[in-house]
Amino acid sequence: MDLFRLFWLYLRVSVMNELQYRVNFFVQVFQSLLALITGLVGLALVFSHTNELGGWSRTELLVVMGVHILMGGVIRTVIQPNMERLMSDVQEGTLDYALTKPADSQILVSVRQFRIWQTIDIVMGLLVLLVAVYQLQLGIGVLQTLSFVVALLLGALMIYSFWLILTTAAFWVVRVEHVLELFQGVYQAGRWPVGIYPAWLQTGLTFLVPVAFAVTVPAEALTGRLTLQTLLGAAALSALLLVLARWIWRTGLRRYSGASA
Amino acid sequence: MSISTTTIHVKDLRKTYVVPERDAGLKAAIRSLVRRTSREVKAVDNISFDVAPGEVVGFLGPNGAGKTTTLKMLSGLLYPTDGAISVLGHVPSRREKNFLRQITLVMGQRNQLQWDIPAIDSFELNRAIYRIPEAEFKRTRDDFIELLDLQGLVNKPVRNLSLGERMKMEIAGALLHRPKVLFLDEPTIGLDVTMQRRIRKFIAEYNHRYSATVLLTSHYMADVEALCRRVIVIHHGQLLFDGELSALARRFAAYKTIEVTLADASADLGVYGEVVEKDAGKVKLRVPKAETSRITARLLADVEVTDLSVEDPPIEDVIETVFAQEAVL
Numbered sequence: 001m002d003l004f005r006l007f008w009l010y011l012r013v014s015v016m017n018e019l020q021y022r023v024n025f026f027v028q029v030f031q032s033l034l035a036l037i038t039g040l041v042g043l044a045l046v047f048s049h050t051n052e053l054g055g056w057s058r059t060e061l062l063v064v065m066g067v068h069i070l071m072g073g074v075i076r077t078v079i080q081p082n083m084e085r086l087m088s089d090v091q092e093g094t095l096d097y098a099l100t101k102p103a104d105s106q107i108l109v110s111v112r113q114f115r116i117w118q119t120i121d122i123v124m125g126l127l128v129l130l131v132a133v134y135q136l137q138l139g140i141g142v143l144q145t146l147s148f149v150v151a152l153l154l155g156a157l158m159i160y161s162f163w164l165i166l167t168t169a170a171f172w173v174v175r176v177e178h179v180l181e182l183f184q185g186v187y188q189a190g191r192w193p194v195g196i197y198p199a200w201l202q203t204g205l206t207f208l209v210p211v212a213f214a215v216t217v218p219a220e221a222l223t224g225r226l227t228l229q230t231l232l233g234a235a236a237l238s239a240l241l242l243v244l245a246r247w248i249w250r251t252g253l254r255r256y257s258g259a260s261a
Numbered sequence: 262m263s264i265s266t267t268t269i270h271v272k273d274l275r276k277t278y279v280v281p282e283r284d285a286g287l288k289a290a291i292r293s294l295v296r297r298t299s300r301e302v303k304a305v306d307n308i309s310f311d312v313a314p315g316e317v318v319g320f321l322g323p324n325g326a327g328k329t330t331t332l333k334m335l336s337g338l339l340y341p342t343d344g345a346i347s348v349l350g351h352v353p354s355r356r357e358k359n360f361l362r363q364i365t366l367v368m369g370q371r372n373q374l375q376w377d378i379p380a381i382d383s384f385e386l387n388r389a390i391y392r393i394p395e396a397e398f399k400r401t402r403d404d405f406i407e408l409l410d411l412q413g414l415v416n417k418p419v420r421n422l423s424l425g426e427r428m429k430m431e432i433a434g435a436l437l438h439r440p441k442v443l444f445l446d447e448p449t450i451g452l453d454v455t456m457q458r459r460i461r462k463f464i465a466e467y468n469h470r471y472s473a474t475v476l477l478t479s480h481y482m483a484d485v486e487a488l489c490r491r492v493i494v495i496h497h498g499q500l501l502f503d504g505e506l507s508a509l510a511r512r513f514a515a516y517k518t519i520e521v522t523l524a525d526a527s528a529d530l531g532v533y534g535e536v537v538e539k540d541a542g543k544v545k546l547r548v549p550k551a552e553t554s555r556i557t558a559r560l561l562a563d564v565e566v567t568d569l570s571v572e573d574p575p576i577e578d579v580i581e582t583v584f585a586q587e588a589v590l
Binding site for chain 2: 005006009010013016017018020092093094096097099100101102103105108254257258
């Protein structure tokens with residue numbers, strides 16, 4: 001299938017590209033460690049005052065933090081670089097090259113760029129999760145692991161669709177960088193389970209910017225809180241967002257080629 | 262010409278852009294926030310032409326004439342506002358994979374090779390995207406490396422190549438899938454003369470080997486003279502001329518050049534026409550086309566001439582005259 005073939009191809013090229021910049025590896029390790037320590041200190045501070053936060057214990061919040069780091073890594077490794085590239089391509093006119101290739105244009109623009117050093121965050125997130133799950137002593141079964149992986153995938157898909165929709169706006173308004181910067185800020189809110197926020201913010205973090213589904217829901221899977229309804233809801237919302245993103249992409253392309261103007 | 266014997270068929274093609282318009286100044290800028298005024302610009306206005314398989318056609322026109330817009334419509338990047346296009350029997354704007362696999366677009370000012378890795382790895386990427394069979398790919402790649410003299414360069418990161426080397430690499434990469442139709446937009450822009458010649462030679466060789474159809478825009482007349490027997494001239498989005506390059510000079514040149522070799526080098530020929538060059542006994546005169554024969558006769562009668570020839574002016578000058586005419590024919 002085109003998706004996996006192109007994904008693999010570009011991943012290979014990106015690895016070759018980035019292996020030339022080894023310094024970046026160390027910079028990234030440093031950055032990730034710093035972020036991890038800040039996160040842990042934050043947790044410690046909160047729990048020096050209380051024993052639970054919105055029904056989540058300290059260890060359970062460590063799970064949330066792990067997922068947050070992990071998903072952040074996925075976003076920065078794959079989603080963000082591709083969307084930034086897409087945006088600059090639209091601005092500079094180099095998108096023309098992608099559009100004259102015999103491949104699905106949406107797939108092509110979504111897998112062309114990887115920042116492999118950012119995978120350190122993925123590894124770091126996994127480590128945090130391992131530690132947290134070990135501390136929880138819940139005994140994670142196959143079903144839970146599976147639902148966690150599914151929830152994670154759905155979350156990544158939602159974030160991707162969301163980001164593609166925003167980036168596609170570049171076809172109408174050429175400068176959308178600031179909108180994307182805004183996402184970084186909103187994503188930070190996902191550090192905590194969305195349940196602790198006021199209702200209006202919860203709704204926003206769930207349906208406007210799907211941070212809840214990207215972070216909180218996978219964390220729920222690992223802490224035994226995930227209900228089938230939530231998982232099905234996540235699947236439905238992912239499907240909806242994907243279809244919407246595809247539609248907006250096509251509409252944007254038509255506009256780009258002046259078919260709808 | 263019927264559809265079956267043409268590679269490119271363009272009929273009554275139009276493209277209109279809607280561009281926002283506002284006056285200069287802050288006030289106008291603020292006003293445009295609320296009320297946008299726009300204006301229609303006819304980038305391409307009713308153009309028709311056909312290109313036969315294997316033809317190399319030069320696409321000429323000043324900046325903003327509509328060349329790039331036409332190339333983009335032909336390669337499926339832009340929808341025509343009106344009119345019909347068929348390239349290899351496909352409607353380009355549908356962007357069918359089977360169509361895209363048979364064409365290529367090279368834009369001299371924009372790169373597509375991966376910057377940080379050697380071109381040879383980027384080539385590999387193209388092989389995969391175009392699904393070129395391994396053996397065929399290797400054969401084509403090695404041919405190109407030889408033809409363009411790329412040995413030793415394909416293994417260097419692209420960022421370490423000179424502009425000319427990079428362009429050769431870009432062209433090689435864009436042709437690996439052996440497209441049947443090439444759209445080349447200023448492929449030699451900014452390159453030195455040697456490099457331009459190199460690329461020209463390669464395009465000619467590719468056209469010859471694979472009987473590919475080439476549509477080329479360039480500001481360098483040398484490119485056009487070397488590659489294209491036929492040229493299409495557009496100006497203000499309209500077709501001004503479509504025919505042989507030599508006919509273009511005949512039709513549009515307002516002047517001819519008379520070159521005379523004099524027995525007496527000191528003779529002053531200023532009264533016969535504008536002296537554009539004078540070197541020892543050799544004089545080049547620019548005279549209005551209509552009066553060429555009269556002046557030639559007078560020259561031969563009045564002055565002692567050892568040699569005389571009448572030539573069309575250089576193609577650059579012709580093109581300049583063509584574009585200087587505001588009134589479209």
